[in-house]
Amino acid sequence: MVTDTELEQKLIDCRRQLHEHPELSFEEYETTKALSGWLNEAGVETLELPLETGVLAVIRGAKPGPVICLRTDIDALPIQEETGLPFASKVPGKMHACGHDFHTVSILGATLLLNERKAELEGTVKVIFQPAEENGNGALKVLETGVLDDVQAIFGMHDMPHLPTGTIGIKPGPLMAAVDKFTIDVEGIGTHAAAPEKGIDSIVVASHIITALQTIVARNVSPLNNAVISVTRLEAGNTWNVLPQTAQMEGTVRTFQEHVRDGIPAKMQRVVEGVAAGLGAKGTLHFTKLGPATINNEKLAEWSIDTAKASGLNVITPTPSTAGEDFAEYMKKIPGAFYFMGVSGTSGLHHPDLIIDEKAILPSAKFFANLAIDMVKKVRAL
Numbered sequence: 001m002v003t004d005t006e007l008e009q010k011l012i013d014c015r016r017q018l019h020e021h022p023e024l025s026f027e028e029y030e031t032t033k034a035l036s037g038w039l040n041e042a043g044v045e046t047l048e049l050p051l052e053t054g055v056l057a058v059i060r061g062a063k064p065g066p067v068i069c070l071r072t073d074i075d076a077l078p079i080q081e082e083t084g085l086p087f088a089s090k091v092p093g094k095m096h097a098c099g100h101d102f103h104t105v106s107i108l109g110a111t112l113l114l115n116e117r118k119a120e121l122e123g124t125v126k127v128i129f130q131p132a133e134e135n136g137n138g139a140l141k142v143l144e145t146g147v148l149d150d151v152q153a154i155f156g157m158h159d160m161p162h163l164p165t166g167t168i169g170i171k172p173g174p175l176m177a178a179v180d181k182f183t184i185d186v187e188g189i190g191t192h193a194a195a196p197e198k199g200i201d202s203i204v205v206a207s208h209i210i211t212a213l214q215t216i217v218a219r220n221v222s223p224l225n226n227a228v229i230s231v232t233r234l235e236a237g238n239t240w241n242v243l244p245q246t247a248q249m250e251g252t253v254r255t256f257q258e259h260v261r262d263g264i265p266a267k268m269q270r271v272v273e274g275v276a277a278g279l280g281a282k283g284t285l286h287f288t289k290l291g292p293a294t295i296n297n298e299k300l301a302e303w304s305i306d307t308a309k310a311s312g313l314n315v316i317t318p319t320p321s322t323a324g325e326d327f328a329e330y331m332k333k334i335p336g337a338f339y340f341m342g343v344s345g346t347s348g349l350h351h352p353d354l355i356i357d358e359k360a361i362l363p364s365a366k367f368f369a370n371l372a373i374d375m376v377k378k379v380r381a382l
Contacts, residue, residue: 001116008362011105014038015361016087018101022076022094025132028053031074031104035129038108044115047126050145054138055129059114059372061121066379069126069148069334070368071156071327072107073100073133082352097350099159102343102361104129106157109365114372123376126151136179136291139329153300153379154336155371156327157364160318161345165360168308168367169318169340172301176294176338177226177254178261179324180287184209184272186236188281190245202247203236205281210234210249212271220267221260228254228322229264254322256293294328299382300337300375307374308339311367323349335382 002010014034023031035055039046049056054074081088081095089095096102111127126148132138142148163169186206191199210231221227229251236247253268255261265287276283308315318340327338341364343356 004362007109007112007365011109011361011365012358014108015101015105015358018104019096020087020090022089022091022096022101024078024094025075025135025138026053028074028131035074035104035108039111042112042115044111047147049147051131051141053131054142056147057111057127057129059111059118059121059125059127061123061125061376062119063122065123065376066152067124067126067150068372068375068379069128069151069154070107070110070372071128071130071154071330072103073130073138074104075100075132075134075138077134077350079350079352083355085355095352097352097354098134099343099349099354099356100133102159102356103157106341106361106364107368109361110368110372113365113369117369117373120373121376125372125376133326136324136326139326143329143333148330148334151334153297153375153382154330154334155300155338155368155375156336157339157341158325159343159345159356159360160340161343161348161354161356163316163340163342165342165344165357166312166314166363167316167342168313169316170301170304170308170337171317171320172296172298174256174293174295175318175320176325176328177228177256177320177322178293178328179290180253180255180261181290182251182253182268182288183286184249185284185286186247186249186276186281188245188247191243193241193243196243199243200280201243202245202281203243205276205279205283206234206236206247206249208279209272209275209283212275213268216264216267216271225260226256227260227264229268254324256320258293261293291324291326292328292332294325294338295331296337297335297382300335303375303378304337304339304371307371308367311363311370313363313367
């Protein structure tokens, strides 16, 4: 059995290797090879995962019981690293700027610990090293394979740079938002900029639509609920003296309550079409639902608090995040709990100079190992 010091150093070495060689969604070939090698080296059983990237491991306890799952994500982002670390990304334009390398080695460490503690395990733990969280499709691809069909509860986490190392955020109910995308096309009548009365200015129409969209959250969503509508791109025209015929906007909607989410597209369509028509133009909304909200199972989240405290972590109730997480796709089919893990980061997620505290790795690994041992005993009560 390895010592804490030995395990910590191994996990740090693994994390630095992954950090140096980041791979984007569905391109995690070398990451997959590395993980398979580390697991096989430790004698951990791996199962077939019918995807090109990703790894599925399994720990079978000494006694039969429920099947639960630990999940981590393994992909990186198209960001140029600016940390100056000696193990900074060696791949131009790619970086583990969201901490997935931290997630990966934490769950790898939990897997190695569980493999040594099989005698304590009264059930089975599947461990999925999931590809492609960043593009939102990885969890769905894993679910489509059927490898988790027998899983009765699933657990995962995201690092939180603003939380100190040794802190974990556990919250029953809504934790992260549903993520939706929209595009709005405006068609007016182009004309010379010196004669605006001869056309319909698509830029002015688009500006009024942007302003009017904010009334949906302010006046059409209950203050007891949550919603964000953000227009993030506006494109129109290509020269200084012509009013363009068309304009296009793009943006995102974030919600926590499903009934709020369901109602927003119709409200947006009413605004887009009505404002455009009132100004003599045509407005068209294209709305795409992406990932659902991450909503923790009440019992699993509450049970996790005892495990976290017993693991030496400081437990807080976190503020929900309006960021999205495709772990929510698992929760649509499997009861689950998702946590925020403190890493004392130097900046926010997706930032090119994000540096995390590697001292957070071992406590995270131990927590998830303890969690698996505790939860196989408790999920029978779900």
